[in-house]
Amino acid sequence: MTAAITCAILAGGAATRLGGRDKGLELLGGRPLVAWVLAAEGLRPAEPATLERVLIVANRNLRAYGHHAETISDTLPGHRGPLAGIAAALAACASPWLLTVPVDCPIPPVDLAERLCAAATAGGPAVVAHDGERRQPLFALYASGLAGAAAVAAAQGLGVHAWQTAIGAREVDFSASRVHFGNLNTAEDFAAFDEHLRKRS
Known part of the structure; x- marks a missing residue:
C-alpha cells in the first residue's frame, strides 16, 4: 500500500x-x-505507506487526552460503544484508510499496521486482526469511505464484530502475536503489568 493512513x-x-x-x-x-x-x-506502517495523523477518540477528559494527541469525541447521543467511536474517527479521517486500536492494549503487535496495510491491497473495505482463536475487532483497518455506513450501524446499535461481518471485512492471521492483544481491564491487570515492567528493568 502506498497510501497514507490515520490511526484512531x-x-x-x-x-x-x-x-x-x-x-x-x-x-x-x-x-x-x-x-x-x-x-x-x-x-x-511500512514504507511506502505513511502514518499522517493520530486521533484519540474519547467521551470524557478530552483536555487531558489533548495533551497527548488530537482528540475527538463521539457524535452520537448516549454511550453507543466502540462502533460510535469508529464512526466518529472515520468522519474525521482525511486519509484513504483508518487504523483503529483500543487504548487498553499497551503493546500491540509490532507489525500490526504493516500487515493490515499489506492485506488491504487485496481489496475490500476493511481488514481485521485475528489472534488464532478469535477476531480482535478493535484492531482493524477501514477504507475512510465507510464513515456513513459506520454511523448508521452505530445508531442502530450494531456491534463492531457484527458490522465488520456485514461489510465483508477480511481477517488477517496474527496468531503468532496473540500475546500482544492482551488488554488491561482491572486494577489487578495494571498491577501485574507494572510488576512485569519492574522485572524487566
Missing part, C-alpha cells in the same frame, strides 16, 4: 471493571496508558 485510538469505554476510572489516563510504569499506545511501533 479508541478511548471511550466505560471501564466498569476499573471502577469507572478512565483507563487511558491510568498510570502504567509511570506514564498514562494512552502514552504507551501512542509510542507503539505497531501503529506505524
Whole structure:
C-alpha cells in the first residue's frame, strides 16, 4: 500500500471493571496508558505507506487526552460503544484508510499496521486482526469511505464484530502475536503489568 493512513485510538469505554476510572489516563510504569499506545511501533506502517495523523477518540477528559494527541469525541447521543467511536474517527479521517486500536492494549503487535496495510491491497473495505482463536475487532483497518455506513450501524446499535461481518471485512492471521492483544481491564491487570515492567528493568 502506498497510501497514507490515520490511526484512531479508541478511548471511550466505560471501564466498569476499573471502577469507572478512565483507563487511558491510568498510570502504567509511570506514564498514562494512552502514552504507551501512542509510542507503539505497531501503529506505524511500512514504507511506502505513511502514518499522517493520530486521533484519540474519547467521551470524557478530552483536555487531558489533548495533551497527548488530537482528540475527538463521539457524535452520537448516549454511550453507543466502540462502533460510535469508529464512526466518529472515520468522519474525521482525511486519509484513504483508518487504523483503529483500543487504548487498553499497551503493546500491540509490532507489525500490526504493516500487515493490515499489506492485506488491504487485496481489496475490500476493511481488514481485521485475528489472534488464532478469535477476531480482535478493535484492531482493524477501514477504507475512510465507510464513515456513513459506520454511523448508521452505530445508531442502530450494531456491534463492531457484527458490522465488520456485514461489510465483508477480511481477517488477517496474527496468531503468532496473540500475546500482544492482551488488554488491561482491572486494577489487578495494571498491577501485574507494572510488576512485569519492574522485572524487566
